Amino acid sequence: MTVTDSAPRSRADAVRHRLGGRSLNEIGLLAAIVLLYVVLGSSAAGFLSLDNQLGMLRDAATIGIAAWGVTLVIIAGEIDISVGPAVAFASVLVAKGAAEWGLGVAPAILMTLLAGLGWGALAGWLRARFDVPSFIATLGVWSALGGLGLYLTDALPVVLPESGLMTVLGGTILGIPTPAIVMIVLFAVFAYVARYTAYGRSVYAVGGNPAAARMAGIDLARIRVLLFATTGLLAALTGILLAARLGSGNGGAAAGLEFDVIAAVVIGGTALAGGRGTMLGTLLGVAVITVIGNGLVLLGVDSFLQNVIRGVIIVVAVLVNVIITRRARATRES
Amino acid sequence: MTVTDSAPRSRADAVRHRLGGRSLNEIGLLAAIVLLYVVLGSSAAGFLSLDNQLGMLRDAATIGIAAWGVTLVIIAGEIDISVGPAVAFASVLVAKGAAEWGLGVAPAILMTLLAGLGWGALAGWLRARFDVPSFIATLGVWSALGGLGLYLTDALPVVLPESGLMTVLGGTILGIPTPAIVMIVLFAVFAYVARYTAYGRSVYAVGGNPAAARMAGIDLARIRVLLFATTGLLAALTGILLAARLGSGNGGAAAGLEFDVIAAVVIGGTALAGGRGTMLGTLLGVAVITVIGNGLVLLGVDSFLQNVIRGVIIVVAVLVNVIITRRARATRES
Amino acid sequence: MAGDAAGSESAVVVDGVTKHYGAVQALTDAHLRVAPGEVRALLGRNGAGKSTLIRVLSGVERADAGTVTVAGRELGSGGVRAAGELGVSTVHQELSLVTGFSVAENLYLGNWPRRGAAIDHAAMRRGAAEVLDRLGLDIDPDRPVGDLSLALRQLVEISRAVRENPTLLILDEPTSALAAAEVDVVLSAVGRIARAGVAVLYVSHRLEEIRRIADTATVMRDGRIVETVDVDKADTSAVVALMTGERTGPSVQRPAARAVDRTGTPLLSVRGLAVPPKVVDVSFDVHPGEILGLGGLMGSGRTELLRAIAGFDPARGGTVTIDGTPVAAPTPAAMKQLGVGMTPEDRKHEGLVPLMGVDENIVLSAYGAVRSGPTIRPGLVRRAATALISRLSIATASPDTPIVNLSGGNQQKAVIARWLHAGSRILLLDEPTRGVDVAAKAEIYRVVRELADEGNAIVFVSGELEELPLVCDRVVVLRDGRAADELSGPDLTTESLLSAAMAA
Amino acid sequence: AGRIGEDGRYGVVYLDAQGFYAGVRAGMQQETESRGASPQLLELNAQGDASKESTFVDQVSAAQMDALILSPASETASVPAIELAHESGIPVVCYNTCIEEAAAERFVSAYVLGDPQEFGAMLGAQVARHFRSEGNLEPSIGVVNCEFVEVCIHRREGFERALEADLPGARIVANQQGATIDEAVDVADRILTAHPDLDAFFAQAGGATMGAVRAVQARGRVGQTVVFGGDMSTEAANELVAGDVLKGVVDISGITVGRLAAEAAEQVRSGRNDGYTIVPAPIELFDGPERGQEWLETHPDGLP
Ligand SMILES: Nc1ncnc2c1ncn2[C@@H]1O[C@H](COP(=O)(O)OP(=O)(O)OP(=O)(O)O)[C@@H](O)[C@H]1O
Numbered sequence A, B: 001m002t003v004t005d006s007a008p009r010s011r012a013d014a015v016r017h018r019l020g021g022r023s024l025n026e027i028g029l030l031a032a033i034v035l036l037y038v039v040l041g042s043s044a045a046g047f048l049s050l051d052n053q054l055g056m057l058r059d060a061a062t063i064g065i066a067a068w069g070v071t072l073v074i075i076a077g078e079i080d081i082s083v084g085p086a087v088a089f090a091s092v093l094v095a096k097g098a099a100e101w102g103l104g105v106a107p108a109i110l111m112t113l114l115a116g117l118g119w120g121a122l123a124g125w126l127r128a129r130f131d132v133p134s135f136i137a138t139l140g141v142w143s144a145l146g147g148l149g150l151y152l153t154d155a156l157p158v159v160l161p162e163s164g165l166m167t168v169l170g171g172t173i174l175g176i177p178t179p180a181i182v183m184i185v186l187f188a189v190f191a192y193v194a195r196y197t198a199y200g201r202s203v204y205a206v207g208g209n210p211a212a213a214r215m216a217g218i219d220l221a222r223i224r225v226l227l228f229a230t231t232g233l234l235a236a237l238t239g240i241l242l243a244a245r246l247g248s249g250n251g252g253a254a255a256g257l258e259f260d261v262i263a264a265v266v267i268g269g270t271a272l273a274g275g276r277g278t279m280l281g282t283l284l285g286v287a288v289i290t291v292i293g294n295g296l297v298l299l300g301v302d303s304f305l306q307n308v309i310r311g312v313i314i315v316v317a318v319l320v321n322v323i324i325t326r327r328a329r330a331t332r333e334s
Numbered sequence C: 001m002a003g004d005a006a007g008s009e010s011a012v013v014v015d016g017v018t019k020h021y022g023a024v025q026a027l028t029d030a031h032l033r034v035a036p037g038e039v040r041a042l043l044g045r046n047g048a049g050k051s052t053l054i055r056v057l058s059g060v061e062r063a064d065a066g067t068v069t070v071a072g073r074e075l076g077s078g079g080v081r082a083a084g085e086l087g088v089s090t091v092h093q094e095l096s097l098v099t100g101f102s103v104a105e106n107l108y109l110g111n112w113p114r115r116g117a118a119i120d121h122a123a124m125r126r127g128a129a130e131v132l133d134r135l136g137l138d139i140d141p142d143r144p145v146g147d148l149s150l151a152l153r154q155l156v157e158i159s160r161a162v163r164e165n166p167t168l169l170i171l172d173e174p175t176s177a178l179a180a181a182e183v184d185v186v187l188s189a190v191g192r193i194a195r196a197g198v199a200v201l202y203v204s205h206r207l208e209e210i211r212r213i214a215d216t217a218t219v220m221r222d223g224r225i226v227e228t229v230d231v232d233k234a235d236t237s238a239v240v241a242l243m244t245g246e247r248t249g250p251s252v253q254r255p256a257a258r259a260v261d262r263t264g265t266p267l268l269s270v271r272g273l274a275v276p277p278k279v280v281d282v283s284f285d286v287h288p289g290e291i292l293g294l295g296g297l298m299g300s301g302r303t304e305l306l307r308a309i310a311g312f313d314p315a316r317g318g319t320v321t322i323d324g325t326p327v328a329a330p331t332p333a334a335m336k337q338l339g340v341g342m343t344p345e346d347r348k349h350e351g352l353v354p355l356m357g358v359d360e361n362i363v364l365s366a367y368g369a370v371r372s373g374p375t376i377r378p379g380l381v382r383r384a385a386t387a388l389i390s391r392l393s394i395a396t397a398s399p400d401t402p403i404v405n406l407s408g409g410n411q412q413k414a415v416i417a418r419w420l421h422a423g424s425r426i427l428l429l430d431e432p433t434r435g436v437d438v439a440a441k442a443e444i445y446r447v448v449r450e451l452a453d454e455g456n457a458i459v460f461v462s463g464e465l466e467e468l469p470l471v472c473d474r475v476v477v478l479r480d481g482r483a484a485d486e487l488s489g490p491d492l493t494t495e496s497l498l499s500a501a502m503a504a
Numbered sequence D: 001a002g003r004i005g006e007d008g009r010y011g012v013v014y015l016d017a018q019g020f021y022a023g024v025r026a027g028m029q030q031e032t033e034s035r036g037a038s039p040q041l042l043e044l045n046a047q048g049d050a051s052k053e054s055t056f057v058d059q060v061s062a063a064q065m066d067a068l069i070l071s072p073a074s075e076t077a078s079v080p081a082i083e084l085a086h087e088s089g090i091p092v093v094c095y096n097t098c099i100e101e102a103a104a105e106r107f108v109s110a111y112v113l114g115d116p117q118e119f120g121a122m123l124g125a126q127v128a129r130h131f132r133s134e135g136n137l138e139p140s141i142g143v144v145n146c147e148f149v150e151v152c153i154h155r156r157e158g159f160e161r162a163l164e165a166d167l168p169g170a171r172i173v174a175n176q177q178g179a180t181i182d183e184a185v186d187v188a189d190r191i192l193t194a195h196p197d198l199d200a201f202f203a204q205a206g207g208a209t210m211g212a213v214r215a216v217q218a219r220g221r222v223g224q225t226v227v228f229g230g231d232m233s234t235e236a237a238n239e240l241v242a243g244d245v246l247k248g249v250v251d252i253s254g255i256t257v258g259r260l261a262a263e264a265a266e267q268v269r270s271g272r273n274d275g276y277t278i279v280p281a282p283i284e285l286f287d288g289p290e291r292g293q294e295w296l297e298t299h300p301d302g303l304p
């Protein structure tokens, strides 16, 4: 009966599914990165220098840390465009807290993280409770925090007081930039959460088919609030690290970061439609974006031209991975 | 039997639907606008002056013209975030064409419009042919055109040659700002297209149920390409009007316009999920955004603080209209 | 060609059509002719290729090889429009209406009548009204389809197909979501159309329905056309055997009455439950080991009732008592804890997470059981899934096969397995056999009975009254939102159910 | 209660989101208060966008300001807007930047000018002085620019001329955009990568200056690479005091500019000004710890 007829076909599918869909795309990205290294290593002076590699790690952290959270958000079929201003505002908040409101550094950091959790949760709550599209909810946060950061500071940098903690956060540990270490640790955490926890799997389920997830007794509201609270927290963390690095909080910082983050995630093969995506993919996406950005500068490419190139690359990357994935999966849902 | 039994309940729904869902939201917006006029008229000196009203019309055009196209895009369940840079690039293109490439003004305008049609169609084609999410496709355009506009000009304005045509486009006709006239004419056209033409209804169908549209023989690809080509064209037109008004093309102009446009559309009650929305709603949305922007300035609100307020207003507006609509449509499909 | 039902020259000729999706060979070298005025049933198990053949005929998909000829003219690459011009019109398996549009707009979806550039709304409304009462439906053409029940929507779809005055009318499981009353409406409509000389291709998993409407039946299996039989002469088990490819089809006979001990405390007890507007006041008990059927017309509110019990919709009144303990305010989480599990009637849209494997779809309802500490152990997932897969004999290549690649019946079993995994003892099954083939139905009946034998309490909803006597020990019939009748034992028959459901 | 803005109104345009303009605002407020007036300030931060600016100017023209005090986004693109204001009978005062000479003479009453060419030149001269004293006649210099606004382009031109004159051997080996400090720190870092032996950064504005400084410190090139920049801030002053990386900052005090602008506006309003007058704004060079210390003392609130 059905067993026999469906067996061969489905096994083939299953294999393709795993090999093809998912990792083919990741293999492609790896290849791209290797290629970039070869090309840039031979053409751009100093690209391969240790300093530059460490510098790239540091830059990667700015995109990466937030990207882990945004990956889950997009897998759940939502979007978060508030990262950039959120980071800038967080850097202002921590600096003001430590310098002007005299909270001391550690408490200021804590306050900032809580605040991030707060505005994220707010956006998530608007989505979960009132069905405000997440694009709008986070657009609101984007506009509000962006304005607030500049308003509170008159666009003046808020100088951080000298502090060992901040020096470490902005500096290096055993020669490795602290933000990079934070990024890598968080990557491990998120990769684990996404793959091996009930929360992570529920996120995939919600993205794959919200109605079914609900019928299976999964609490959509809880998950959605958590998702955005997480990105809020990560944005705040990024902002703190940025402030530590710059020695000051800047309301105008991190402009456009949200697009780099989203680009990294989708380049990594996460589908905006939800339900599909991996942390590893995002990691590779972050790497691609960082390496290209770094290389273009080293090659002395005009900074305006860099945007053009970035735009083309985003589209091409997604194009390739859409085509690969489509090839690999031919089931009813496709 | 069923045919009759479910009729009464549903007819009631139907009424609520038409009265409620759609127009309740529009009535709400109208009320909001009236309220704004009363408050601002009494609190902000010069708000009601004729000059200021005409000025608002002119500003509205910058958002409105593009908003008509974006409304259709969003009704079809897509999104276009490329408007801002597209406008800036168009202003550069027309100026360069007329001034440096010596095409003469009219041909330069034509070229720019065609170019707009072109990049729009490209984005649409990527969406239609390769299932590249429109967010990504237009993000690519956003990044590429934004960079290109500045790269071609080194961020220096490209001065337009004196020309009667441009003076008219940048000036007024019978005292009314030309862009406002263009906006109003185009509004009529788009309102008609959306309501009364096969193309318009197909757009709603595609947004409401793509599979059904496809099975009914509606050519999804054609419609999607057309949709984005249209927004490209409208962005180009806005760019030309902007150049005429500034007397030059500016690669850095219209930054962030895309968000104002999208905000206007969703405030107007168009659902990001697709399938629902009206031109009238968008018109009111544009009005709200313009009036608030104008009022905040006249009240001397700090320009950074204005972003905060705008952010809050976007969310609240959408919140209200989501709630209204949900109330009104208690049917299953909601 | 009206009136010529002889089939001298064929209305449609399918010649060597082949179609594959990725790795899936959905259709292999299909040959088929249908004469004008003939009603041809298309039978086959889930995944046999019926809908694929139909999608090719209606121009939605292009065949990899082979030709389709309608009324002597070949269907080229022109897609849906070309097919439409050749006179093919189709009611697809998936609902294909735009809920935001009025009935009239849907009837003309994609080829609205025009005056100049504009759509001629007047003409459209007139045409729509004309078609609707030609089929004896009183539906206001201006009503948004979103307000219609699924039943009415299905009828609107059929009206759309009829409106196009086709030479070939294709209906892909038009009745899968309908109950007796609406089925009659559909069948009589189809009969009328056929008598007007239209060739009809009719897909259904309900054999008794086929007997009433079809002249001949073509049986498909694994993408191939096996045989075409004369409906009057073929007997059911033979047809089923053709479908399954096994010598003897599964028995769909009514089993011996099961002994249920109804003395102890009921596992599920519902008192005066109200979910306006459909459910006014419903009470019933279900004991361990019992299968309670819920009968009634489409729209009688069974779905709403189940959703309220499972905590998905708030009840306006009444109490739900689980194993003797009343539940104050049922929420999905709480009811899950208490061992209540509900499978939705709309399998595709509310049941499956398409991108996930069968195993993940099963453990979805309770990760707690496959964790050690906070960590989900793939090993445990696999083991749990495999156990249930074999317990319900779900036919799948491997536990992690994407669930969309399973046939309808096996998808349904996987959704049921989800609740067994969560340890539910009270299973609310809403239309568990909707769109499922005959053999798979028999499978599901068997599974349901086994689960009951294990001491679970089961509520079985079906719009297909014929099947309730086959599974249930007892059937409560809903009418006007009330538990109007209760039938069991010998007087539980299709006929008694129908009259109970329809009684005024 | 009268409506907001009935007792005097100035329309003010800030070019972009830099601390400098906070100083300008403070200066204007100080000036007007010293006169006992409290006119309403209608402010726009144009973020370098000529279209935003034009929208705003249309509006203030419509609303009949007492004066329009602005730092135009562009020499050319801002002309139509300013012309409109002028024709609506609103006195226009430029500060920091202005429209092209010819147009300015027709539409602008006063221009509080800290000449960007001069600005750049002073930095160039300081660079030359520094490296001559170091005995390094061929320093390699990296530029962190803000050249999406014209001022910055002019600053570079002035810088290059001065350098050409005083230190012909100097080479500009890189020029990348880094307006905001975070952008700048990345860019400077990469420039250091591409040119590990870089001798100096020329940072065109405040964000770039601090970005370059941070990059040099992060790279541990303190002592080898020095930074010359524009725009004072508490941060910059601190670095000057530290004195190991930041070797010179050229600054036009926002507060002073604000004062002068408000003054000029007042004169125009009271008719004590006819035609286009140029009000020179003092350009100061802060070239060492003492000057840094001094700045910190004179600017306790950090407004430049
Ligand atoms: N769009 C698709 N992509 C990939 N495979 C598909 C697609 N549609 C159908 N299939 C596969 O093709 C085969 C035939 O499917 P089809 O829908 O024709 O079966 P069916 O006879 O209509 O089954 P049912 O009775 O459940 O409707 C199945 O194995 C199915 O999984």
Ligand SMILES: Nc1ncnc2c1ncn2[C@@H]1O[C@H](COP(=O)(O)OP(=O)(O)OP(=O)(O)O)[C@@H](O)[C@H]1O
Pocket: B332, B333, C146, C148, C149, C150, C151, C177, C278, C296, C297, C298, C299, C300, C301, C302, C303, C304, C345, C346, C463
């Ligand atoms: N808009 C819809 N989308 C999907 N399914 C729907 C929709 N409207 C109704 N249905 C389903 O179609 C069936 C018929 O709808 P209706 O509401 O009339 O019946 P019901 O409330 O489910 O009662 P019963 O389950 O007894 O048929 C219902 O089971 C309902 O769940």
Ligand SMILES: [Mg+2]
Pocket: C050, C051, C052, C093, C172
């Ligand atoms: Mg089918």
Ligand SMILES: [Mg+2]
Pocket: C302, C303, C304, C345, C430, C431
């Ligand atoms: Mg139901």
